[in-house]
Amino acid sequence: xxxxxxxxxxxxxxxxxxxxxxxxxxxxxxxxxxxxxxxxxxxxxxxxxxxxxxxxxxxxxxxxxxxxxxxxxxxxxxxxxxxxxxxxxxxxxxxxxxxxxxxxxxxxxxxxxxxxxxxxxxxxxxxxxxxxxxxxxxxxxxxxxxxxxxxxxxxxxxxxxxxxxxxxxxxxxxxxxxxxxxxxxxxxxxxxxxxxxxxxxxxxxxxxxxxxxxxxxxxxxxxxxxxxxxxxxxxxxxxxxxxxxxxxxxxxxxxxxxxxxxxxxxxxxxxxxxxxxxxxxxxxxxxxxxxxxxxxxxxxxxxxx
Amino acid sequence: xxxxxxxxxxxxxxxxxxxxxxxxxxxxxxxxxxxxxxxxxxxxxxxxxxxxxxxxxxxxxxxxxxxxxxxxxxxxxxxxxxxxxxxxxxxxxxxxxxxxxxxxxxxxxxxxxxxxxxxxxxxxxxxxxxxxxxxxxxxxxxxxxxxxxxxxxxxxxxxxxxxxxxxxxxxxxxxxxxxxxxxxxxxxxxxxxxxxxxxxxxxxxxxxxxxxxxxxxxxxxxxxxxxxxxxxxxxxxxxxxxxxxxxxxxxxxxxxxxxxxxxxxxxxxxxxxxxxxxxxxxxxxxxxxxxxxxxxxxxxxxxxxxxxxxxxxxxxxxxxxxxxxxxxxxxxxxxxxxxxxxxxxxxxxxxxxxxxxxxxxxxxxxxxxxxxxxxxxxxxxxxxxxxxxxxxxxxxxxxxxxxxxxxxxxxxxxxxxxxxxxxxxxxxxxxxxxxxxxxxxxxxxxxxxxxxxxxxxxxxxxxxxxxxxxxxxxxxxxxxxxxxxxxxxxxxxxxxxxxxxxxxxxxxxxxxxxxxxxxxxxxxxxxxxxxxxxxxxxxx
Numbered sequence: 001x002x003x004x005x006x007x008x009x010x011x012x013x014x015x016x017x018x019x020x021x022x023x024x025x026x027x028x029x030x031x032x033x034x035x036x037x038x039x040x041x042x043x044x045x046x047x048x049x050x051x052x053x054x055x056x057x058x059x060x061x062x063x064x065x066x067x068x069x070x071x072x073x074x075x076x077x078x079x080x081x082x083x084x085x086x087x088x089x090x091x092x093x094x095x096x097x098x099x100x101x102x103x104x105x106x107x108x109x110x111x112x113x114x115x116x117x118x119x120x121x122x123x124x125x126x127x128x129x130x131x132x133x134x135x136x137x138x139x140x141x142x143x144x145x146x147x148x149x150x151x152x153x154x155x156x157x158x159x160x161x162x163x164x165x166x167x168x169x170x171x172x173x174x175x176x177x178x179x180x181x182x183x184x185x186x187x188x189x190x191x192x193x194x195x196x197x198x199x200x201x202x203x204x205x206x207x208x209x210x211x212x213x214x215x216x217x218x219x220x221x222x223x224x225x226x227x228x229x230x231x232x233x234x235x236x237x238x239x240x241x242x243x244x245x246x247x248x249x250x251x252x253x254x255x256x257x258x259x260x261x262x263x264x265x266x267x268x269x270x271x272x273x274x275x276x277x278x279x280x281x282x283x284x285x286x287x288x289x290x291x292x293x294x295x296x297x298x299x300x301x302x303x304x305x
Numbered sequence: 306x307x308x309x310x311x312x313x314x315x316x317x318x319x320x321x322x323x324x325x326x327x328x329x330x331x332x333x334x335x336x337x338x339x340x341x342x343x344x345x346x347x348x349x350x351x352x353x354x355x356x357x358x359x360x361x362x363x364x365x366x367x368x369x370x371x372x373x374x375x376x377x378x379x380x381x382x383x384x385x386x387x388x389x390x391x392x393x394x395x396x397x398x399x400x401x402x403x404x405x406x407x408x409x410x411x412x413x414x415x416x417x418x419x420x421x422x423x424x425x426x427x428x429x430x431x432x433x434x435x436x437x438x439x440x441x442x443x444x445x446x447x448x449x450x451x452x453x454x455x456x457x458x459x460x461x462x463x464x465x466x467x468x469x470x471x472x473x474x475x476x477x478x479x480x481x482x483x484x485x486x487x488x489x490x491x492x493x494x495x496x497x498x499x500x501x502x503x504x505x506x507x508x509x510x511x512x513x514x515x516x517x518x519x520x521x522x523x524x525x526x527x528x529x530x531x532x533x534x535x536x537x538x539x540x541x542x543x544x545x546x547x548x549x550x551x552x553x554x555x556x557x558x559x560x561x562x563x564x565x566x567x568x569x570x571x572x573x574x575x576x577x578x579x580x581x582x583x584x585x586x587x588x589x590x591x592x593x594x595x596x597x598x599x600x601x602x603x604x605x606x607x608x609x610x611x612x613x614x615x616x617x618x619x620x621x622x623x624x625x626x627x628x629x630x631x632x633x634x635x636x637x638x639x640x641x642x643x644x645x646x647x648x649x650x651x652x653x654x655x656x657x658x659x660x661x662x663x664x665x666x667x668x669x670x671x672x673x674x675x676x677x678x679x680x681x682x683x684x685x686x687x688x689x690x691x692x693x694x695x696x697x698x699x700x701x702x703x704x705x706x707x708x709x710x711x712x713x714x715x716x717x718x719x720x721x722x723x724x725x726x727x728x729x730x731x732x733x734x735x736x737x738x739x740x741x742x743x744x745x746x747x748x749x750x751x752x753x754x755x756x757x758x759x760x761x762x763x764x765x766x767x768x769x770x771x772x773x774x775x776x777x778x779x780x781x782x783x784x785x786x787x788x789x790x791x792x793x794x795x796x797x798x799x800x801x802x803x804x805x806x807x808x809x810x811x812x813x814x815x816x817x818x819x820x821x822x823x824x825x826x827x828x829x830x831x832x833x834x835x836x837x838x839x840x841x842x843x844x845x
Contacts, residue, residue: 007803174491209497210490210504241497248501 024058031055035068044072053097060101060108069094070117077121087123094118112146116153127157135168142172148181152188165189170203177207183220192227200224201234205241212245212252225261235262253288256280260298277302310604312630314340316792317623319384319609320638322350323778324769326592327785327799328636330459333601335796340630341596344384346606348593350638351391351750351771352440354586354699357661358432360746361396363439373645374611381611381624382643389640389771391439392654394717394747398425423663423704423743436584436699437659439750440772441691441708443468443676444579445565446572450778451579454591457799462591464582466697467574472667472677473546474727475538479667479677482546484577485570495538503539506530507547510563518556526559527552545680545687549776552681578776580674580691583698588778595802612643612766620765634792636767639753646762653752654713655774656720662705662740665692666728672696679724686712688724689776705740712774717747754780767791 008016031051038048049072052065073094080087095118101111119125134151137144155165166189172182192200204224207217224230239262246255260280263273278299285295315337318329325341326348333339347353355363374381403426444450444465454460471482483492489500509517521529526548530540544550548562569577581587597603604625611624612635622631665673674697677690688711695702707728709721730741754773767788773780786798 008807008809013807174487176487177490205497206490206500209501210486212501244498245501248498248505 028055028058035065039068039071044068044075056097056111057100057104060105060111063110066110066114069114073118073121091118091122106141106144107146109146112150116150125157127154130154131158138168138172142175143179143181145181148185152185160189162189173203173207177210178214178216180216180219183216187220187223192224192229194229197224197227197229197234201230201238205238208254209241209245212249212254215254218254218258221258222261225265232266235266238262239266251287253284256284256287260284274302309628310340310602310625310630311338312628314338314602314630314632316340316634316636317342317630317632318636319343319623319641320350320769321345321348321589321593321605322352322638322769322771323589323592323781324785324788325350325636325638326589326596327782328767328769328788329601330457330592330596330599331785331789331799332793333596333599334457334799334802335793336599337793339596339601340604340632341593341601342604342607342609342625344607344609344641348605349439349586349589351640352586352589354436354438354584356432357435357437357744358429360435360437363391363393373643378616379621380614380616380618382614382645383611384609384643385641386644386647388644388647389642389751389753392749394749396744396746398744399741400424400428400743402426428661428743431701434701435661435706436586437706437746438585438699438708439657440585441693441710442581442585442588442778443691443776444581445777445779446569446574446577446579448565448569448777448779449782453782453799456801457595458802458804459591459595459799461804462594463587465573465579466582466674468576468578468580468676469574469673470675471546471576471578472675473542474677474679474724475541479728482542482678484542484547484566485575488575499536499539502533502535503542506533506535506539506543507563507567510560511567513560518560521556524556525552526550526554526556529556529559541680546678549678549687551687576676578676580693580697598802609641612763614763618763620763634765634767635763636769636788636792638769639751639771642768653755654749655752655772656711656713656717657748657750658709658717658721658725659746660707660709660725660729660742661700661744662707662729662742663703664740665694665705666690666707666740668738677728682723685720685723686714688721690724690728704743710774712752713749717749721747754784 031054035048035052035055038045049069052068056062056065056069073091076087076090095115098111098115098118101108102115105111119127119130131151131154134147134154137147138151141147166186169182169186169189173179177183186200190196201224204217204221207214208221225235239259242255242259242262246252246259249255260277263277263280267273267277281295281299281302285292285299288295316329316332316339318325318332318339318341321341321343329339329341343350345353347355347359373383400423403424404422446467454463471484472479473482474480480494481488481492483489483495483503486504489495489503492500495503518529527540527544527550530543535543543563544552544554544559547566548554548559549566550559550562554562566577573579593601593603607625609623609625610627613621613623613629615621620632620635622629623635624630666675666677667673672694673692674694675690675692677692679688679690681687688709691708693699693706693708695704700706709724711720711724714720728739730739751771752773753770754775769788770781770784789796789798
């Protein structure tokens, strides 16, 4: 019939796809062979380096290839003592490659490391630019821990503006508080002071009440409680809050677990709260049966006291 | 007419509104010969978008009508009626026509200030930067419309932007409605206990079993919320904004509406809603494009001179210009229905207002796409307010287009007054923080969705309703599907359209693929192991 579209069947499409995969595979094996051979001879030729880049762009997780590149970079650095423009261009190309690779796999350890390694050897590395890139990157994906780590490394180079970093972390948490990276980042930023402890407690409480089943905020709470500036007044307040929350969510294990952290801390010099701890652990035994043995041990310890 | 259209079709669709366009695409998609025509020179009919210049010229009513002609064995009905037209209430400028002559001696700062003053002349100069919807629509990110776009592959013809905040009017001011998990977390308007209560309620509306709502069958949603011991604020958020209900909405309906809202959260952006870039009028055109890709023939600006029926009132064809075009089925928009056989009159109207304003109703560091659900007050129905900025491609930078609409009780101006007065400056030049209205357009549009649109007098003829009050296109899709299934009862409704790479271009030899794959068989088998190295594993 005239004017009708002819459409490939799924089988035809799959065949095409498989054919393309085969092509890629052949090229990949050939490339690997060439690179390994030229590496063995302890020299490098630009052709192998170009092939290496192509392979990495497809799969940035081959450490051997990154190591090959590092060897070449070291050779270039050694050969070029007067920090010429040519060297700068060469290093810029390495940086561009890591960008390409991170597009292919944003969580490739090799690419992130190579980028930092090259920049650390770059005669005029622009760390501010790296910092801005990190901010942009984390706006698009706030849970990439590689980028959070990288941000910390970069900050060591340019110096930290504490207030800005805290605000940045808060903004990321506001987008989605199920974010171990950002909570952890907060804990590395500051030694908790008497001034800010209340703010941090409020922030974490908001998360706990919004979704008590989300474990990330509970871990941050645990870190907060390990800090000496958290007073017994703070802890008693928090205990009240947890009891309120427990009334609404009696089956949530995290509330009970956190309650036990608090009770243990409070018990140390007040000697009370023992019965409450026993009750909490017994309930935990029931609702978190996977860790029953752990709670039994805690109960035994309590009985010994 | 300089040239003739083909004269024989399976189906003729008259009018390019939403329902008509979906039917047209669906018929064309299964290989039917479709003629899709419109007497207007633009797509969309009552669902169209206009630039600033052309919206001031939209025809309000239908032109004079010729009478029914009885020929031998055939009856020719004239096209169109005036029952279902827009009724324009007022269209006004609230800024000067042009700047008065500038004094040459004026200081630089005065000139700079002058440049920020909008004039009619300035706005009309950039008239094409406006896309003003007659029937603005939002799309639930997981609603029927989005799912249809995806399943039919029409999504490739359209672009969307997500609504970035949802507001309500509470205790005399605008407030952001905490609707997603992250909103609830970061809101400083609700206490921690309220956070838990709200989250708990929202989860139980989505996941709650039947027992959760037992005993509320005849009771209102409001009473359910009160029994859940929610605070006044929370009840307001859930009842008027999230569920978009009134005090009288029944519990189960409220739960359904809450589900519709929450079910679309977390798919695209912070809210459940998407808006079509460059205006809602784009959407009808996306369906028309699909229809054309599959062979549908399009002709706008046609003078339609009659629908031809035989003596048994079976559809035979249309008269387009001087040409007679035959077809088996006729699908048309309500306003094209012959006056003589319109046996339903419209009683329901939608009161609509459109404004161009100089800033947002709630200013922020960045531009927002805002949905304000203005709650019902003092026996006034709830109003929907949609504020579009330049990022939607519907207005120039620095300005906003605001759509306000509600179910009509009196007339557009009176129905919307209480809401408009609270959001905008009352008088020109009044300096306070609310935005000023530069241009306003009040009109009534018939709401024809609640009517039963069976056209029993005329056979093989199907009538499509105009825009309704639903936020999304769900009712339009449902109606289009109904019409399509009545005409082609065994055919699939809008199956997935192929991507360009799946289409075999004429001249490309399909056998090539088969031949080359046979060669592939010679490649050693052990290569399969290495191929897994090329696959990326996500280490989340």
